[in-house]
Structures are given as structure tokens and as C-alpha cells.
Amino acid sequence: MTPQDFFQVMAPLPPGGHAGIDALLAEMCWPGQPGRAHPANPLIPFGDFPNLHFARLLVIDDPTLADRAGTGLPTAEPAYLALLGSCDGTADAMLAALAEGAAPGLRALFRQCGLAPDADVFTWLRAHAVRPATGYVNWVGRTVAQVREEALLHRLLVAAVPAASGKADCVAARAAIIAAVKVHAPTLTPEAPTPMGWLHKNRESFWLPLLAFIVALVLVVPRLWLPLLIGLALFAYVLRRRERADPVIAPQTSAAEIARRSAYEDHDVTNAFSAIGSLKPGRFRLWLTIAVLWGVNWTTRHIFTKGRLARVGTIHFARWVLIDDNRRLFFASDYDGPLETYMDDFINKVSFGLNAVFSNGIGWPRTDWLVLGGARDEQVFKRFLRYHQCITQVHYKAYPGLTTYDLARNARLRQGYQARSMTEVEARTWLAAI
Amino acid sequence: MARGDLIAPIAVSDTGDIQALVTAGFGSLTAACFLMLRVAEATAAKAWLAGVQVATVADLGKDKPPLTQVVQVALTSDGLAALGLDPAIIAQFAPEFVRGLARDASRSRRLGDVGDSAPAHWHWGSGDRTPHLAVLLYASDAGALTALEAATEAGLGGGFSIVTRLHTANFAGREPFGFMDGISQPSLDWQGRHQPGSDHYANTIAAGEVLIGYPNEYGRIADRPLLPGEHTLPAAIDDPGWGDLGRNGSYLVHRELAQDVRGFWRWVGREAPDAALPLAEAMVGRRIDGQPLAGLATHAIAGEPRPDSNGFTYDADRDGMICPHGGHIRRSNPRNGDFPVPPRNIFERAADILGLRGKPEADAIASARFHRLLRRGREYGQWLDREAALDQDAPDPQSGINFLCLGASIGRQFEFVQGAWCESAKFGGGSGESDPLLGSRAPFPDEQATDGFTRGCPAGRRLRHDGVPRFVTVKGGAYFLLPGVKALRFIAS
Ligand code: HEM
Numbered sequence: 001m002t003p004q005d006f007f008q009v010m011a012p013l014p015p016g017g018h019a020g021i022d023a024l025l026a027e028m029c030w031p032g033q034p035g036r037a038h039p040a041n042p043l044i045p046f047g048d049f050p051n052l053h054f055a056r057l058l059v060i061d062d063p064t065l066a067d068r069a070g071t072g073l074p075t076a077e078p079a080y081l082a083l084l085g086s087c088d089g090t091a092d093a094m095l096a097a098l099a100e101g102a103a104p105g106l107r108a109l110f111r112q113c114g115l116a117p118d119a120d121v122f123t124w125l126r127a128h129a130v131r132p133a134t135g136y137v138n139w140v141g142r143t144v145a146q147v148r149e150e151a152l153l154h155r156l157l158v159a160a161v162p163a164a165s166g167k168a169d170c171v172a173a174r175a176a177i178i179a180a181v182k183v184h185a186p187t188l189t190p191e192a193p194t195p196m197g198w199l200h201k202n203r204e205s206f207w208l209p210l211l212a213f214i215v216a217l218v219l220v221v222p223r224l225w226l227p228l229l230i231g232l233a234l235f236a237y238v239l240r241r242r243e244r245a246d247p248v249i250a251p252q253t254s255a256a257e258i259a260r261r262s263a264y265e266d267h268d269v270t271n272a273f274s275a276i277g278s279l280k281p282g283r284f285r286l287w288l289t290i291a292v293l294w295g296v297n298w299t300t301r302h303i304f305t306k307g308r309l310a311r312v313g314t315i316h317f318a319r320w321v322l323i324d325d326n327r328r329l330f331f332a333s334d335y336d337g338p339l340e341t342y343m344d345d346f347i348n349k350v351s352f353g354l355n356a357v358f359s360n361g362i363g364w365p366r367t368d369w370l371v372l373g374g375a376r377d378e379q380v381f382k383r384f385l386r387y388h389q390c391i392t393q394v395h396y397k398a399y400p401g402l403t404t405y406d407l408a409r410n411a412r413l414r415q416g417y418q419a420r421s422m423t424e425v426e427a428r429t430w431l432a433a434i
Numbered sequence: 435m436a437r438g439d440l441i442a443p444i445a446v447s448d449t450g451d452i453q454a455l456v457t458a459g460f461g462s463l464t465a466a467c468f469l470m471l472r473v474a475e476a477t478a479a480k481a482w483l484a485g486v487q488v489a490t491v492a493d494l495g496k497d498k499p500p501l502t503q504v505v506q507v508a509l510t511s512d513g514l515a516a517l518g519l520d521p522a523i524i525a526q527f528a529p530e531f532v533r534g535l536a537r538d539a540s541r542s543r544r545l546g547d548v549g550d551s552a553p554a555h556w557h558w559g560s561g562d563r564t565p566h567l568a569v570l571l572y573a574s575d576a577g578a579l580t581a582l583e584a585a586t587e588a589g590l591g592g593g594f595s596i597v598t599r600l601h602t603a604n605f606a607g608r609e610p611f612g613f614m615d616g617i618s619q620p621s622l623d624w625q626g627r628h629q630p631g632s633d634h635y636a637n638t639i640a641a642g643e644v645l646i647g648y649p650n651e652y653g654r655i656a657d658r659p660l661l662p663g664e665h666t667l668p669a670a671i672d673d674p675g676w677g678d679l680g681r682n683g684s685y686l687v688h689r690e691l692a693q694d695v696r697g698f699w700r701w702v703g704r705e706a707p708d709a710a711l712p713l714a715e716a717m718v719g720r721r722i723d724g725q726p727l728a729g730l731a732t733h734a735i736a737g738e739p740r741p742d743s744n745g746f747t748y749d750a751d752r753d754g755m756i757c758p759h760g761g762h763i764r765r766s767n768p769r770n771g772d773f774p775v776p777p778r779n780i781f782e783r784a785a786d787i788l789g790l791r792g793k794p795e796a797d798a799i800a801s802a803r804f805h806r807l808l809r810r811g812r813e814y815g816q817w818l819d820r821e822a823a824l825d826q827d828a829p830d831p832q833s834g835i836n837f838l839c840l841g842a843s844i845g846r847q848f849e850f851v852q853g854a855w856c857e858s859a860k861f862g863g864g865s866g867e868s869d870p871l872l873g874s875r876a877p878f879p880d881e882q883a884t885d886g887f888t889r890g891c892p893a894g895r896r897l898r899h900d901g902v903p904r905f906v907t908v909k910g911g912a913y914f915l916l917p918g919v920k921a922l923r924f925i926a927s
């Protein structure tokens with residue numbers, strides 16, 4: 001199995017350095033489809049990189065810094081030009097491939113950020129790379145190559161459906177369809193072996209925290225239950241006090257501005273969401289954020305690896321990145337459907353998870369006990385989201401038109417195609433999926 | 435109570451301030467006409483608005499004489515601006531309403547208003563043919579309507595110019611394809627008894643899902659313009675010192691949808707020569723007489739006046755073998771509760787919340803309660819029987835629906851249902867299909883087809899139809915506010 005990774009390069013823009021960049025980014029997109037990257041655009045021909053699932057470029061210019069007034073936090077932070085994406089294999093390998101295959105374009109894009117003409121592009125990209133605190137992959141191990149092969153298989157299966165007409169039962173129908181597809185001998189590359197290093201690390205990251213937890217439960221809790229209880233009570237007290245006092249800041253984005261942003265959305269079934277905000281000042285919120293992000297990361301690594309993040313099944317990739325010495329949190333995701341459906345899922349299905357992370361950010365709708373309330377305040381939450389959103393100026397997707405459900409279905413079809421035999425019921429389900 | 439707090443359901447008391455369309459489709463008033471107006475001269479227009487008598491919910495009580503004619507008034511955001519309402523106040527209405535239905539290409543794209551349905555081709559609703567005002571007229575028969583229309587137009591003075599008059603037809607409860615319509619509607623919790631949220635699909639929804647200014651299914655009041663100390667307006671429920679310009683009003687979505695009746699019946703006839711009607715019924719998701727498809731209505735649901743025709747969910751048909759997932763009524767109201775399968779105990783509930791139970795694809799659609807529409811449409815054009823439609827010489831009946839629906843959130847209700855459910859080729863985790871009645875069939879993205887339709891067939895297999903033509907074309911439309919009476923007078927002042 002080939003694991004996926006997240007790469008992200010962020011370089012501060014000089015003051016006023018925006019304008020030229022915006023025009024360059026616009027040129028990378030399909031005409032008439034702002035934000036939708038052309039796979040063969042001359043700056044970064046994304047389509048040439050077979051390991052690249054998604055990529056995006058945007059200027060991260062935080063519109064909400066003024067909300068820090070009175071918090072003691074600096075009211076100025078750099079604006080960044082960011083290049084980020086998700087890939088098969090390691091982030092470093094992807095950056096190396098990009099540096100190799102798109103050096104002139106990268107130089108043009110990052111020139112204003114200090115990428116000197118004689119500098120080594122890869123070294124420079126690496127020097128400006130950041131790692132997400134938490135990353136989510138819809139289906140760990142599903143590669144771009146696999147997605148494309150299985151999509152082709154699906155098309156062949158659909159085309160072969162007439163071969164099944166007149167067959168008495170589903171088993172016979174399946175056999176007829178498979179025979180018709182076999183003629184085309186579709187490539188279905190077997191799964192690559194899982195890199196040993198990744199496997200070890202993955203096991204470790206699963207067991208060590210669990211072990212530590214059990215040890216703590218057995219050894220520490222019985223002895224130190226009183227201080228722990230006091231600690232917990234203190235935590236609850238501080239949390240509640242802050243939850244009641246922290247201001248909610250979620251001004252309405254004007255209808256015209258929402259319309260401007262919508263122009264970048266819904267050119268494919270998958271959209272990009274990018275947002276930035278500041279953490280609330282103080283160590284309490286910082287450590288809470290780090291702890292929660294660590295916890296979420298454990299679940300995305302070990303539990304939510306097959307098709308959904310808690311109840312949300314429409315996210316391909318998502319990341320949470322702490323930047324600027326942990327003063328700000330950047331969030332990016334690739335999700336299926338219009339923004340309205342995404343917000344709907346956020347509110348109705350995973351408000352608790354969002355609250356746990358983002359209520360540590362300035363302005364989040366009021367929570368109770370960290371996980372309740374918050375995003376459930378529909379209108380305030382929607383305003384907050386739009387307020388913190390950054391336009392994703394360039395968004396690339398390696399498999400246009402396919403949703404996470406399409407990908408999962410195609411994978412099931414492939415399994416059924418390769419299965420030696422099937423019962424009548426299994427065959428019926430398989431046929432229905434075509 | 436402060437702004438932003440959770441608000442318990444409360445009874446709706448000021449029925450005299452709510453336009454009657456919120457509770458009634460005026461079925462007994464079989465003649466109707468919709469006037470689309472633009473403000474020509476603001477002072478005269480306001481004078482007319484200040485005096486116009488609109489029927490209210492209070493006029494509909496059981497002890498009241500039946501209405502013989504009804505006038506309802508709705509305004510677009512352009513209309514509010516033309517009447518001189520402060521732009522800073524208008525900006526506090528929902529952004530979809532502020533922008534309007536036709537102004538943004540991205541909205542048109544999401545709603546499927548592309549190709550022949552693009553606003554550029556509309557005969558009303560875009561550019562300088564965007565109405566400012568809709569005056570909805572209902573009367574007991576054609577004669578009475580003509581008189582009402584004449585009287586109304588005569589009364590307008592010099593305040594307005596007429597963009598268009600949309601006449602309607604009465605097909606005795608059927609829409610132009612011939613199906614019984616107007617059967618399934620959400621019922622509003624007027625008494626303030628309903629606790630929002632449920633594991634099971636229920637038909638009752640919070641009043642605030644339709645009426646602006648009341649707590650909705652989230653237990654919140656949606657954004658709307660609040661004016662400090664404006665006592666001519668109803669007080670804001672969550673902040674009584676403020677006048678609430680939205681309260682007792684509702685957003686009214688109006689779309690003129692032309693139906694290709696001949697094309698519809700000819701296509702199903704070609705596609706299923708021996709069983710055209712069953713195919714058509716699968717596309718709608720109901721029998722032509724309005725009854726649920728056989729085998730669906732196995733158990734009743736809460737709050738249903740007509741249990742046999744509407745008392746069903748799709749729980750007994752999860753794989754869509756009876757009613758296709760893509761059928762019109764299943765797309766526009768999937769009838770599910772908050773969880774894919776109602777949890778039986780707290781452990782199952784916890785597992786559900788964490789996404790550890792069931793399959794992701796079974797949870798693609800949830801919580802239908804946030805996406806209900808109160809439909810108030812009227813048919814128009816000539817009646818053409820489905821047998822007659824097959825006749826090569828059958829005339830084009832030029833018919834369709836003036837689709838009207840009410841709701842307190844255009845984005846979460848109409849646009850969601852139209853865009854993310856009906857028009858989307860990916861509804862419910864599916865692929866390659868849009869609403870068999872409404873879909874624009876525009877390939878998306880790039881050249882990928884959206885014109886399929888899949889249904890179950892008796893052998894337990896599925897039947898896929900490709901190349902379903904476009905049957906419905908948008909000819910006009912707008913987003914209106916159907917204001918409360920006090921709000922209407924405030925706007926006129
Ligand atoms: C010309 C276009 C249309 C036709 C011919 C049509 C036809 C029908 C029919 C025959 C029914 C079943 C009767 C009933 O349950 O009341 C129905 C139900 C429904 N339609 Fe449409 N419709 C059209 C447009 C729309 C549009 C544009 C929407 C919203 C986006 C919509 C939303 C609904 C809803 C919500 C229901 C009720 C579903 C339920 O609760 O089970 N319809 N329609």
C-alpha cells in the first residue's frame with residue numbers, strides 16, 4: 001500500500017506583492033472557470049505529475065487580523081503565497097518532482113518571495129515547507145494511478161452492460177460482463193508493498209499512545225487521582241470561564257463578496273476550502289489546540305482511514321496547519337458538493353469536532369464544554385466560515401468529476417471484477433453498483 | 435434571552451400580520467394571475483403599497499367566511515432599493531435574496547439555469563426585466579379574476595410599470611405531465627409544541643423554517659434586518675427593543691418552468707414501449723394519481739393529514755428498488771431523520787455520531803428537516819392528455835408550472851434542494867444522473883454525462899436509461915420577500 005502525504009510551501013510576500021501574483025495564478029486556470037487549474041498550464045503542468053491527487057495555490061492574506069486588537073497579539077502577520085497539495089509517497093519526493101518538472105514556473109511564481117534565479121528550487125521549496133499538525137486522507141493507500149485505472153474499468157463495465165441482457169441470473173450476467181471487459185484487458189496494477197518505515201511509524205503511533213494511556217490508567221490514576229481530579233476541575237473551570245467571556249466575531253460578508261467567491265466554486269464536483277484564523281491568546285488555548293489536533297490526527301491515522309471523517313464522507317483530503325509560531329491555524333480541504341452542503345455536514349454531523357479545534361480560534365461561535373454549541377449556531381457559523389475563507393485561486397484535481405463515493409464504488413467494482421466467484425446476492429449488489 | 439441564544443419553540447400569535455399564502459394555496463380560488471411590476475415612480479408606488487389590502491392568516495380561520503378573492507404582495511431586493519429602503523438595511527437580509535436569482539453566473543450554474551434555461555433567455559427576471567414587486571391575485575373563477583386584475587391594475591396609478599402578467603391554469607390538481615401535485619407539504623408548528631430534531635423523519639417543522647423571525651430547526655433565529663426602537667414593526671423575539679423587518683415574512687422563490695409535455699410522454703413511450711407509465715411514475719417517484727408507489731407506504735409518519743398518500747419514508751426501500759433514489763420526489767425530499775438508521779440506544783448513537791456504524795455511502799444524505807419547501811405553485815398553459823401527447827400532430831400546449839415556494843432560508847432550502855439534490859449528478863453518492871424531471875442535463879464537469887436515470891426492475895436488477903432529454907426549461911424567476919403586513923407598511927412609509 002502506498003501511503004499519502006501532504007506538502008505545503010508557504011513563502012511570505014513582500015508588502016503589496018499581490019497584484020502580479022493574482023494575475024499569474026489566474027493564468028493557470030481554465031478560461032471562464034476561475035480557480036479551476038488547467039492540468040497543462042505552462043507554470044505548473046499539474047497533469048504531468050502522476051502522484052499528485054490535489055494541489056492548490058493561493059495568496060493567504062488574513063482578513064481577520066484586526067480581531068486581535070486588545071489581545072496583545074501582533075496585529076500584523078505576513079501574507080503568504082502558498083502551494084500545497086496531497087500526493088502518493090512522501091511530500092519531499094513530491095516537492096523534488098515539482099522542482100524538477102516545473103522549475104521555471106515555480107521560479108516565476110515565487111520570484112517575489114525571494115526565490116533567486118540561481119537558487120536551487122528544491123532546496124528553496126524545502127526551506128519554506130511546513131507540516132500539517134493534522135492531516136486527513138479519505139482512503140489511506142488509494143493512489144492516483146489506482147483511481148484512474150478503476151475509473152477506466154468502471155467505464156468499460158458500463159459499456160459492457162448490454163452483454164448481460166437476457167442472462168437468467170446475476171451470476172451469469174456478471175460473468176458475461178466480465179468476459180466483455182476482459183477483451184480490453186484493462187490495466188489493474190496490484191497494490192505496491194507498504195514502505196517499511198511508514199508501517200513501523202504507523203504501528204508505533206497507534207500503540208505508544210494507547211500503551212501510555214493504559215499505563216497512566218493503571219499506575220498514575222490510582223496514586224494521583226486527587227491531583228488529577230483537581231487538575232480536571234481546574235481545566236473545566238478555566239474552560240467554562242473563557243467560553244463565556246470569549247467574544248464571538250463573525251461579521252456578515254457582503255452579498256457581493258460572497259458572489260465574487262462563488263465564482264471560484266462549483267466548476268467541478270469537488271471544491272476547495274481554505275481558511276485562516278488566529279488562535280486565542282495565551283497558553284491555555286495553544287496547548288488545548290495542540291492536544292486536540294494531536295488527538296484528531298491519531299483518529300485520522302488509525303480510525304478514519306476508509307471513506308469518512310467521523311460521519312462526513314465527502315472530504316477527499318483535509319489538513320490543519322499551525323503557522324507563525326503557532327499564532328495562526330490554516331485549514332484546507334477538498335470536498336465534494338457545493339459549499340452549502342459542506343457547511344450542512346459541518347453543522348449537522350461534526351460540529352463537535354470542529355468546535356474542539358476551532359473554538360480555540362478568535363471569534364468562533366460560543367461553545368459549551370468545548371464540543372457543544374459552537375458550529376450548531378448555523379447562521380453565526382456560516383458567517384464565521386465565510387469571514388475566514390481565503391479564495392483558492394488555483395485548484396487542481398487529478399480525477400475531475402469523481403466524488404469520494406465514486407472512488408469507493410469503483411474500488412468495490414474492481415474487487416468484484418477480480419473476485420474469483422460470487423454468490424447470487426453478491427453479484428446482484430455488484431451489478432447494481434455498475 | 436439575548437440574540438444568538440437557543441430559543442425554545444414559541445406559538446405564532448400575530449396571524450393578522452402574516453400573508454395568507456404561508457398557510458394556504460387557495461385551492462378553492464381556482465383562477466390566479468401573477469403581476470410582475472417595476473417601480474416607475476417611488477412616491478406613487480409607496481402610496482399604493484401603503485393602502486393595498488392583503489389577505490392574512492387571520493382571515494382564514496374556520497369561523498371566517500371563505501375568501502372569494504385574495505391579493506398577496508412580494509418584493510425583490512431590487513424592489514426594496516427602488517422604493518428607497520436604506521441599502522444598509524437591505525444588506526441584512528439573506529445574501530441570496532440580496533443578490534437575486536439571476537445576477538450571478540455561479541448561482542445559475544449551481545441551479546442548472548444554463549443553456550436554454552439561462553437567465554439571458556428568460557422573458558422576465560433578469561436585467562431590466564427583474565421585477566420589483568409581485569402581486570399575486572387569486573379569484574374564484576376566470577371572470578372574477580379578470581375583474582380583480584383590472585381593478586388592481588387601475589389602482590396602481592403611475593407607480594408601477596408592468597413587466598409581465600403570468601396567467602395560470604387549473605388542471606384540477608394535476609401538473610402538466612398529468613401527475614397529481616401538491617400532495618406532500620411540511621406542516622408548520624404554529625403552536626410552538628414541536629421540539630426540533632428527531633431520529634425519525636417527521637413532517638412537522640419549526641415555524642422558523644418558513645417564517646422569518648421565529649426559531650428554526652436549529653433553535654435559532656436566522657439573520658434579518660433589525661432596527662433599533664422601530665415600534666411600527668413587530669418586535670424581535672430575541673431582542674424586543676428592536677423592530678424586526680423580517681418577522682412574519684418569508685422568502686418566496688418564483689420560477690416559471692416550461693414543461694415539454696409532448697417530449698416527456700414520447701420519450702418514455704420510446705424508452706419503455708410496453709410500460710411507459712411505470713417508467714414515468716418511477717421518474718416522479720409517485721403514481722400518476724398521487725398514490726405512493728406500491729410497497730412504500732408501510733408505516734405512517736408523524737403529522738400527516740392524509741396518511742395513505744403521504745405517510746411513508748424510504749426506510750423500507752433503502753436500495754431504491756421501489757422508488758428510485760433519483761426519482762423527483764425522493765431527490766427533493768429524501769425523508770430521512772438525523773441518522774441513517776435510527777440508533778436504538780446510547781451506544782449506537784455514539785457510534786453513529788463518530789461515524790463508526792454502517793457504511794459511509796448510506797449516510798450521504800441526512801436530516802431532511804433542514805431542507806423542506808412549502809410549495810405554492812400554479813400550473814399554466816393548455817391541458818394535453820398523455821395519450822394525445824403521443825399524437826404526431828398534437829399541438830404544443832405551452833404549459834408548465836409557475837413554481838412558487840416559501841422558506842426562511844433560500845440557501846439552505848430552495849437552492850440546496852434545487853442545486854445540491856435535483857440538479858446534482860452526484861446526489862446521494864450516485865453518479866451520472868440529475869433529476870429526471872428537472873435536470874438541465876448539461877454535461878458536468880467537462881463532457882461527463884448527467885442525463886442518466888436508474889430504476890429497479892422486478893428481477894432485482896437495475897435498469898439504466900441514458901440520454902434522458904431535458905423536459906423542463908426555466909423561462910423566468912426571481913427571489914422575493916413576502917413581508918409581514920407591518921413590514922409592508924414600513925417599506926411603504
Ligand atoms: C415543472 C417542474 C416540476 C414538476 C412537473 C414537478 C412535479 C412534482 C410532482 C408530480 C410531485 C409529487 C406530488 C407531491 O408530492 O406533491 C412533486 C413533489 C415535489 N416537488 Fe416537484 N415538480 C416540479 C418542480 C419542482 C421544483 C423546481 C422543486 C424544488 C426545487 C420541486 C420540489 C418538490 C418537492 C419538495 C416535492 C415534495 C416531495 C415530498 O415531500 O415527497 N419540484 N413534484
